[in-house]
Amino acid sequence: MKAFEGLRFKRTSSFIHQLDPRVKFVLSCVVFILAIMFTELLPLTILLSVQLPLVYLAHVHKEWLSSLRSSLILATMIFLTNLIVGYVSSEFQLTSSVLTYSSSMTLRFVTLVASFSIFFLTTSPDDLGLALEQSHFPYEFAFAFTTAVRFVPVLANEAQMIIDAQKSRGLELEKGNFLKRIRNYLPILIPLIVNAIRRSLELAEAMESRAFGAKEHRTNLFALKIKMNDVLVLIVTLTILAFSIYIRLYVQIPIVEIPTFQIT
Amino acid sequence: MIKVENVSFTYPSGVNALKSVSIEISDGEFVAIMGENGAGKTTLVKQFNGLLKPGEGDVYVDGRNTRDLSVAELSKDVGLVFQNADHQLFCETVEDEIAFGLRNFGFSNRVNKKRVKWALTLLDLQEYRKISPFMLSGGERKRVALASVLAWKPRVIILDEPTVGQDQSQKERLLQFVRQLNTQGNTVILVTHDIEFVAECDPRVVLMSHGRIVADGPAKKILTNPKLIKKTSLILPQITQLFFKLADLGFPKDVISICEAKKLINDFVARRS
Ligand SMILES: Nc1ncnc2c1ncn2[C@@H]1O[C@H](COP(=O)(O)OP(=O)(O)O)[C@@H](O)[C@H]1O
Ligand SMILES: [Mg+2]
Numbered sequence: 001m002k003a004f005e006g007l008r009f010k011r012t013s014s015f016i017h018q019l020d021p022r023v024k025f026v027l028s029c030v031v032f033i034l035a036i037m038f039t040e041l042l043p044l045t046i047l048l049s050v051q052l053p054l055v056y057l058a059h060v061h062k063e064w065l066s067s068l069r070s071s072l073i074l075a076t077m078i079f080l081t082n083l084i085v086g087y088v089s090s091e092f093q094l095t096s097s098v099l100t101y102s103s104s105m106t107l108r109f110v111t112l113v114a115s116f117s118i119f120f121l122t123t124s125p126d127d128l129g130l131a132l133e134q135s136h137f138p139y140e141f142a143f144a145f146t147t148a149v150r151f152v153p154v155l156a157n158e159a160q161m162i163i164d165a166q167k168s169r170g171l172e173l174e175k176g177n178f179l180k181r182i183r184n185y186l187p188i189l190i191p192l193i194v195n196a197i198r199r200s201l202e203l204a205e206a207m208e209s210r211a212f213g214a215k216e217h218r219t220n221l222f223a224l225k226i227k228m229n230d231v232l233v234l235i236v237t238l239t240i241l242a243f244s245i246y247i248r249l250y251v252q253i254p255i256v257e258i259p260t261f262q263i264t
Numbered sequence: 265m266i267k268v269e270n271v272s273f274t275y276p277s278g279v280n281a282l283k284s285v286s287i288e289i290s291d292g293e294f295v296a297i298m299g300e301n302g303a304g305k306t307t308l309v310k311q312f313n314g315l316l317k318p319g320e321g322d323v324y325v326d327g328r329n330t331r332d333l334s335v336a337e338l339s340k341d342v343g344l345v346f347q348n349a350d351h352q353l354f355c356e357t358v359e360d361e362i363a364f365g366l367r368n369f370g371f372s373n374r375v376n377k378k379r380v381k382w383a384l385t386l387l388d389l390q391e392y393r394k395i396s397p398f399m400l401s402g403g404e405r406k407r408v409a410l411a412s413v414l415a416w417k418p419r420v421i422i423l424d425e426p427t428v429g430q431d432q433s434q435k436e437r438l439l440q441f442v443r444q445l446n447t448q449g450n451t452v453i454l455v456t457h458d459i460e461f462v463a464e465c466d467p468r469v470v471l472m473s474h475g476r477i478v479a480d481g482p483a484k485k486i487l488t489n490p491k492l493i494k495k496t497s498l499i500l501p502q503i504t505q506l507f508f509k510l511a512d513l514g515f516p517k518d519v520i521s522i523c524e525a526k527k528l529i530n531d532f533v534a535r536r537s
């Protein structure tokens with residue numbers, strides 16, 4: 001359940017929290033684009049490190065670190081897959097470039113997780129819904145999205161209660177071989193899914209009894225406004241993007257390679 | 265016997281849910297743990313079957329430290345039934361649901377069959393044997409959940425909020441059932457803030473508030489103490505309220521059960537006429 005912690009919005013007020021969600025989204029997307037654009041270790045490392053001040057500004061370092069930690073398994077898998085494929089395709093030699101490539105692929109993934117984690121940690125689901133709506137997404141879509149995000153902690157909480165209940169009935173999750181272990185999760189997954197469906201039906205009824213969808217155009221109590229800070233951040237972000245594109249196209253990036261020791 | 269020694273517990277989120285709690289529960293006792301929402305009742309009983317291990321202090325079940333045992337090992341002796349049956353039902357039939365725990369604990373097929381039948385009868389569920397638990401009503405689902413724990417005959421039975429969402433007649437049946445379990449020699453621990461229910465059971469009452477035990481004693485003494493009751497956001501049992509009002513007619517103030525009330529009023533009327 002810890003895996004969700006890194007995506008759960010933390011309600012504090014900071015410079016980052018107060019930014020317009022659309023601007024933050026652009027920021028995350030730019031990080032995404034940059035991470036895809038570069039395959040070299042150096043720029044990816046820089047990309048990851050420039051996010052550190054943002055995390056610090058937003059006071060979310062604990063949650064951010066926990067989301068990085070939970071991405072560790074996937075990161076390891078990415079690293080190993082790349083390593084094995086590279087190893088096989090370079091005729092069973094662990095060359096330095098294979099190692100470097102695998103590392104940068106992993107770093108790219110971690111960078112993406114890091115940036116989206118900042119976005120979700122500092123943007124309340126409500127703001128997100130508003131942003132979607134004001135970007136002319138259909139309201140139903142925006143609502144479905146915010147509801148899904150909002151129910152993640154509820155679901156995590158419920159999963160814990162179900163685990164407790166089944167453990168109290170003698171269920172041992174870590175027992176048995178690989179297949180048995182997967183089967184051990186059935187007593188947890190079934191109640192979780194059944195309850196989620198039941199709850200969504202209840203939610204639908206509750207919404208309809210509050211006239212959801214009665215009028216084509218609904219009005220909002222709050223509206224998002226682009227402020228001075230937003231404009232500044234946007235300008236800086238886009239400048240960085242333009243600068244990076246320039247570097248990509250016209251500058252030779254110094255190659256940092258991880259040395260290997262040849263085993264003979 | 266369950267022995268809790270100076271146990272403190274803090275959730276990872278930082279909530280300090282138990283603050284140096286000590287309590288002893290002997291075999292065959294009937295205990296109600298009461299207190300306001302968030303008092304730490306569920307956190308305390310989760311220590312009894314090892315779902316949570318104390319941050320500080322120790323919990324012993326029959327002399328064994330819970331730190332050294334798994335939840336499964338402890339649950340065999342300490343059966344914990346949670347409030348929400350929907351958090352545990354998952355099998356295709358009620359029968360399978362009841363057999364789940366038995367299989368986990370490795371009972372033989374022959375014993376399984378016998379125990380399932382026994383539990384079905386005990387909770388009056390025979391007719392639903394082959395039905396999906398999801399098709400049952402809320403009260404029935406709760407009974408299935410209870411049966412699925414009682415099936416392996418744990419000596420200690422903990423019921424967390426058993427009366428929530430139950431109608432009056434279901435409560436009545438539960439009351440009889442709980443009493444029966446206790447007279448058969450089981451230790452019964454009720455976690456509830458249903459004061460009327462507890463008043464009818466007349467158990468030992470442990471009052472909790474803000475992670476501490478604030479009172480511990482017979483129901484008759486604790487439930488009729490307005491100060492204590494108020495402290496834990498409860499209200500006095502209706503019978504007690506009535507007898508507080510009748511005090512100037514010479515009635516005692518520590519009345520909690522209908523039987524006792526009836527006797528006192530009978531005596532009073534007899535004396536008058
Ligand atoms: N899984 C959990 N994580 C964090 N805090 C919790 C958790 N469960 C309970 N708490 C907190 O611990 C305190 C005691 O909770 P609990 O034992 O459930 O109280 P009760 O059962 O008496 O209502 C409450 O403040 C509650 O918010
Ligand atoms: Mg509780």
